[in-house]
Amino acid sequence: MSLSGKVALVTGAAQGLGKAFSEALLKRGAKVCLADVQSPLGEATTTEFQQEYGKDRALFVKCDVSSVSELQTTFTKLLSEYGQLDIMINNAGIMDEHNPARMVDINLTGVIMGTNMAVDVMSKEKGGQGGIIINVASTAGITPRAFFTPAYTGTKFGVAGFTRSWSYNPYVKKMGLRFACLCPAFTATDILNPMGTLYPVDAEKITQMIGINEIPAVVAGFIQLVEDEQCNGAVMTITAQEGIQFYKKPLALSKM
Ligand SMILES: NC(=O)c1ccc[n+]([C@@H]2O[C@H](COP(=O)([O-])OP(=O)(O)OC[C@H]3O[C@@H](n4cnc5c(N)ncnc54)[C@H](O)[C@@H]3O)[C@@H](O)[C@H]2O)c1
Ligand SMILES: CCCCC[C@H](O)/C=C/C=C\C/C=C\C/C=C\CCCC(=O)O
Numbered sequence: 001m002s003l004s005g006k007v008a009l010v011t012g013a014a015q016g017l018g019k020a021f022s023e024a025l026l027k028r029g030a031k032v033c034l035a036d037v038q039s040p041l042g043e044a045t046t047t048e049f050q051q052e053y054g055k056d057r058a059l060f061v062k063c064d065v066s067s068v069s070e071l072q073t074t075f076t077k078l079l080s081e082y083g084q085l086d087i088m089i090n091n092a093g094i095m096d097e098h099n100p101a102r103m104v105d106i107n108l109t110g111v112i113m114g115t116n117m118a119v120d121v122m123s124k125e126k127g128g129q130g131g132i133i134i135n136v137a138s139t140a141g142i143t144p145r146a147f148f149t150p151a152y153t154g155t156k157f158g159v160a161g162f163t164r165s166w167s168y169n170p171y172v173k174k175m176g177l178r179f180a181c182l183c184p185a186f187t188a189t190d191i192l193n194p195m196g197t198l199y200p201v202d203a204e205k206i207t208q209m210i211g212i213n214e215i216p217a218v219v220a221g222f223i224q225l226v227e228d229e230q231c232n233g234a235v236m237t238i239t240a241q242e243g244i245q246f247y248k249k250p251l252a253l254s255k256m
Contacts, residue, residue: 001132001227004029007082009074011035011065011114012092014042016189017136020215021089021222026053028223030087033078035063037092065092065110066102075117086131087226088118093136093155095191097198100151107155111135112162115179119166123175130176134225135163139185139237142247148199156183160235167233178232180225183247185239187213211240220244 008025012018013034022032026049034049036042039062046060059081063074078085090111096103115133122128140146141156160181166172167179186192186206195203221238225231235247 001229002029003087003226006030006086006131007033007078007084008087008089009033009035009078009085009118010089010091011063011110014038014045016191017184017187017215017218018089018091019045020219021091022058023049024219024223025087025226026057031057031059031082033059033061033074033082035061035065035074035092037062037064064106065090065114066105068113071110071113071117075121079121084129085118085121086129088114088122088131088133089136090114090133090159091136093191095149095152095194097149097151103151104155104158107152108158108162111159115162115166119175119177122177125171125175128176132178132180132226132231133163133166134180134182134222135159137163137181137183137235139183139239141181141183142235142237148201164233164235172232178229180231180234180236182218182222182225183235183237184213184218184221185237186210187215187218187238189215213238213240217243 008030010018010022013022014036022034025032034046042060046058049058061074061077063070093107118133122131124130137159138156140153141160144153146153163179163181195201218238221236221244237245
């Protein structure tokens with residue numbers, strides 16, 4: 001899939017992985033709407049990208065993905081600016097075991113609402129041009145290995161199950177849509193800062209055991225998913241030890 005002229009919406013784009021995904025899309029010729037709850041930082045990131053890639057190529061919308069109305073407003077602003085949506089990246093997420101309800105609202109409900117709104121805009125059956133929806137889960141979403149973070153793990157299992165369920169939908173071909181789930185293991189971003197606040201965690205030991213991805217390694221997997229026209233149903237894991245791997249392939253739709 002050539003990204004030149006395509007339009008993307010990336011949630012949680014002010015910093016970390018969302019910022020890096022946005023820049024990778026911009027570098028390949030896409031226009032990007034950066035949505036984030038952090039207003040000054042999101043605006044600063046967008047200004048940085050506008051200076052590098054052109055003023056009309058990046059747009060910031062302040063959006064809390066746990067709010068249906070803020071998500072709707074984001075889609076409205078994106079469509080009025082760029083007229084189309086081809087790539088939806090539901091990336092915004094938090095780690096806060098002390099506030100599991102808020103974490104479910106952002107990590108799971110935000111992804112569900114963002115996906116469903118994107119389907120309405122992108123589906124060929126509803127006047128869109130098709131495209132790809134990537135939901136960011138975690139390796140914690142396919143194996144309950146992150147035993148210090150049970151609620152976070154629950155939200156990411158939800159994201160992986162939700163995304164895979166969409167990819168099995170027999171109408172995806174007609175809709176012209178692809179769904180994929182990106183599951184990084186620990187990656188060097190600010191989300192790791194609370195490590196050890198709920199239970200004492202030896203960060204050094206964990207780093208030695210599991211390793212920590214650098215952001216570019218995760219971006220490489222992300223771009224592979226965006227560009228691969230055959231990737232519907234992919235659940236991609238990225239770990240420091242084993243790099244990119246695929247967890248499950250979707251059922252053959254012809255057998256349904
Ligand atoms: N870094 C890791 O180790 C790791 C591993 C696996 C999965 N992930 C997932 O990757 C995604 C990105 O995380 P990151 O590592 O870049 O962390 P990060 O904390 O650097 O970035 C998260 C971004 O999401 C935004 N955000 C938080 N709540 C929001 C809300 N309600 N609405 C809109 N935006 C919101 C933040 O402002 C921030 O810009 C998350 O879903 C996270 O769970 C991260
Ligand atoms: C191997 C799990 C990788 C999950 C990464 C996850 O998406 C991001 C987590 C963000 C913060 C982590 C904070 C605390 C975790 C503490 C320990 C985890 C122990 C890992 C394990 O159980 O193997």
